[in-house]
Amino acid sequence: MKKKGTILVENIVFIILNVLFLSILILFLLKQGSGTLVLEQVYSKEIAMFVDSSISGMEVKLDMEKGKKLTEKSGVDFGNAVIITGNFVTVKFGEGKGYTYAFFNDVVVSANAEKDNMGEYTGMYVFRIKEDRRGT
């Protein structure tokens, strides 16, 4: 009788450890794909690429819902997640310094997080290509 009980406990421990291992593995994979560092880099390069392709007068909307979720988790204001200074775009979803990438198109760009009627962020960012730096 005692022997059977020992085997049962061993089996349960074995199954729990297996489940734990698989859960950690899945969580690790999910976290890697949507990590702050990866998303900051992806968004900043994406923004730089479409700014390079754009001409003055254009307006571009970018869905940054994943980034919004990260800012909510880290307590950062989503409205300050994208900063464009000169020809550099910096995307920051956490407390770190964010990720900066340069674009070669010499235009003035404004970046604003879109809000709904209730004043809540929709997860979209609106980029307006105002004019080139020579003002033409």
Add this chain to the structure above:
Amino acid sequence: MRDKRGTDKILSIYWFVVLTLIGGGVFAMVYVFYGPPYDVREIESEIFAGRIADCLSRQGTLNPNLFVEEGFNQEIGNTFSEDCNFNFNVEEGYGDEIQYFYKVEFYEVTDLEYPVFSFYGGNNNWEMDCYIKKENSKEYRKLAKCTEKRFYALDEDKNQHLIKILSVIGKSEKNAKQ
């Protein structure tokens, strides 16, 4: 009956060794996939070449600023970057080294071997990277990415020209694993 507890324990240890190996493998694969930065230089150099082409020609006609009475404007290379709204400032990590290069060559349709006029801008140290045969190794991935674009256009006198554009993006620190 034989006591199989010893065998079971060995099997369990073996099983966890296997799980550790699988876990290590998955970790290594994820690191290899997400570790290196996303390389956008090819797209960037294509966009850059497209912008240069837009600046040289509109609807198949070459920009009149490219010409003076005697022929091609030899001074165009000095002002082309500014006229086309290119800003070559780059992130802090690169220091003062410009990470862009472009070269424009004009050919007569009767002689497509030797250009009749050419000019360039940016950092010409990057040009050589375009002529090195690229292999899929770490060192080669650090080389600049290049795009060559060709198109035909007419000047104001309806003479046809072939224009070749070479655009190059360095920026390996931000786009390739160091």
